[in-house]
Amino acid sequence: MVRCPAFSCRDSLLSSPFAMLKQLEQIESDALNAIASVSDETSLEKARIEFLGKKSRLSAALAGMRDVPKEEKKAVGQKLNQVRGAITTCLDEKTAEITAVRDAAAFASIDPTLPGRTIPEGALHPLTHVLDRAVSVLRRMGFALAEGPEIETEWHCFDALNTPEDHPARNESDTFYFENGKLLRTHTSSVQIRTMEAQAPPVRIIAPGSAFRRDEIDSTHLSAFNQLEGLYVDQQVTLADLKGTLEYFFREMFGSKIELRFRPHFFPFTEPSFEVDLKFQTSRKADKWIEIAGCGMVDPNVFDSINTARGDSEFSDVTGFAFGMGLDRLAMITYGIPDLRLLIENDVRFLEQFGVG
Ligand code: PHE
Numbered sequence: 001m002v003r004c005p006a007f008s009c010r011d012s013l014l015s016s017p018f019a020m021l022k023q024l025e026q027i028e029s030d031a032l033n034a035i036a037s038v039s040d041e042t043s044l045e046k047a048r049i050e051f052l053g054k055k056s057r058l059s060a061a062l063a064g065m066r067d068v069p070k071e072e073k074k075a076v077g078q079k080l081n082q083v084r085g086a087i088t089t090c091l092d093e094k095t096a097e098i099t100a101v102r103d104a105a106a107f108a109s110i111d112p113t114l115p116g117r118t119i120p121e122g123a124l125h126p127l128t129h130v131l132d133r134a135v136s137v138l139r140r141m142g143f144a145l146a147e148g149p150e151i152e153t154e155w156h157c158f159d160a161l162n163t164p165e166d167h168p169a170r171n172e173s174d175t176f177y178f179e180n181g182k183l184l185r186t187h188t189s190s191v192q193i194r195t196m197e198a199q200a201p202p203v204r205i206i207a208p209g210s211a212f213r214r215d216e217i218d219s220t221h222l223s224a225f226n227q228l229e230g231l232y233v234d235q236q237v238t239l240a241d242l243k244g245t246l247e248y249f250f251r252e253m254f255g256s257k258i259e260l261r262f263r264p265h266f267f268p269f270t271e272p273s274f275e276v277d278l279k280f281q282t283s284r285k286a287d288k289w290i291e292i293a294g295c296g297m298v299d300p301n302v303f304d305s306i307n308t309a310r311g312d313s314e315f316s317d318v319t320g321f322a323f324g325m326g327l328d329r330l331a332m333i334t335y336g337i338p339d340l341r342l343l344i345e346n347d348v349r350f351l352e353q354f355g356v357g
Contacts, residue, residue: 017068017069017072017075017076020068020076020079021075021076021079023057023061024058024079024080024083025079027051027057027061027083028083030051031047031083031087032086032087034047034051035047035087035090036090038094040098044094044098047091048091051087052084052088052091058084058087061080065080123351123352123354123355124354125351126331126335126343126351126354127226127327127328129331129334129354130327130330130331130334131208131226131327133253134208134327135206135208135228137249139206141245142204143206143230143232144204144206145205145206146194146195146205146206146207147191148185148188148190148191148193148194148195148207148209149185149194150184150209150212151182151183151184151185152183152184152185153182153183154181154183155193156185156190156193157186157187157189157190159305160193160302160306160309161189161190161192161193161268161269162268162269162299162301162305163268163269164268167268169186173214174186174214175212175213175214176213176214184211184212185212186211186212187211187227187229187324188207188208188209188324189269189324191205191207191229191231192229192269192298192302192322193302193305193306195207195231196231196233196306197306197310200314200315201233201235201314201318202232202234203232203233203234203320204231204232204233205231206228206230206231207228207230207231208226208227209226209227209229210224210225210226210227211224211225211227212225213225217341219338219339219340219341220340221340222340222341222344225328225340226326226327227324227325227326227327228324228325228327229323229324230245230321230323231320231321231322232245232320232321232322233298233315233318233319234318235317235318235319236319237318237319237320238319239297239321241321242295242297242321242323245321245323246260246293246295246323247260250276250278250292253330253334254333254334259278259279260279261276261279261289262274262275263276265294265296267294267296268299269296269298269299269302269322270296270297270298270321270322271296271297271299271300272296272297273296274294274295274296275291275293275294276292276294276295276323276325277290277291277292278290278292278333280333290329290333292326292329292333293324293325293326294323294325295322295324297319297320298321298322303316303318303320328343331343335354
């Protein structure tokens with residue numbers, strides 16, 4: 001005996017096209033009834049698989065199409081498509097109905113007319129604002145960013161910078177020392193040394209970073225503060241380059257009308273050395289000069305230390321200038337902040353004033 005495939009036309013139920021049409025109608029009404037009685041997504045999915053899935057009666061009927069006599073194929077095929085369409089539409093409608101019921105339940109506890117919760121907008125710290133501006137001006141002038149450790153050796157912080165053993169800055173009372181002899185760097189000038197150890201001339205770097213001193217804390221002194229160091233070493237760098245660079249820099253920061261003065265000073269690692277003062281216009285009081293940076297031409301003794309440490313003579317035919325400024329002070333001037341401590345207290349009422357950015 002020839003085995004018949006399941007649900008083929010030779011099966012009793014589908015033995016004629018007429019019976020097949022009847023059977024399809026039956027499938028349709030079974031499906032629509034079953035779907036109508038469903039009220040959750042899981043049962044709906046079960047119904048979909050039962051009536052449209054691979055093992056559904058409809059799929060079997062489709063497989064049986066090949067046995068339908070040619071002249072009947074069209075009618076049976078159309079019926080099949082119509083039944084499948086009706087079941088699909090019914091499933092879609094039911095899905096929409098279930099989703100609507102579920103959404104309505106979810107929204108029942110929400111009042112969409114209430115105003116939304118505002119997300120507070122952040123603002124950059126004033127120091128970050130000032131640092132970003134300073135760095136972008138200096139980078140445009142060709143300075144690259146450099147960095148060095150905050151925990152330094154005495155050699156990088158003092159000896160290589162031509163600072164004698166008995167210099168007051170090296171005192172226990174001025175500097176934080178560790179038991180192993182290292183220290184918290186008292187200035188970012190140590191990055192000058194770190195850079196020249198690693199890189200031959202020309203050197204043109206800026207190094208923003210923290211520095212630490214055992215200062216009595218008051219409105220203009222903190223024991224941890226922020227500096228911005230600069231170093232330019234090449235052949236025939238002159239004092240005119242130093243003045244031009246700093247003047248351009250401060251005009252970019254504070255406007256073209258500012259007045260600057262270079263006042264002779266002493267630093268062990270520069271010769272000659274200067275302090276740079278900015279004339280500060282106050283509306284009520286008389287104008288006053290405030291010190292904003294230290295600078296000078298790199299002392300040849302510094303280059304000697306570097307050559308010795310590197311074991312070469314890369315820094316022999318060069319000159320250079322260096323500068324260091326207090327970033328906290330730049331921020332105080334930029335924003336008219338009267339007390340340095342405001343910069344580290346993290347009082348939101350203070351910080352909020354510096355806008356979004
Ligand atoms: N390191 C000096 C200070 O902290 C500033 C300075 C830097 C001076 C570079 C000259 C050259 O006061």
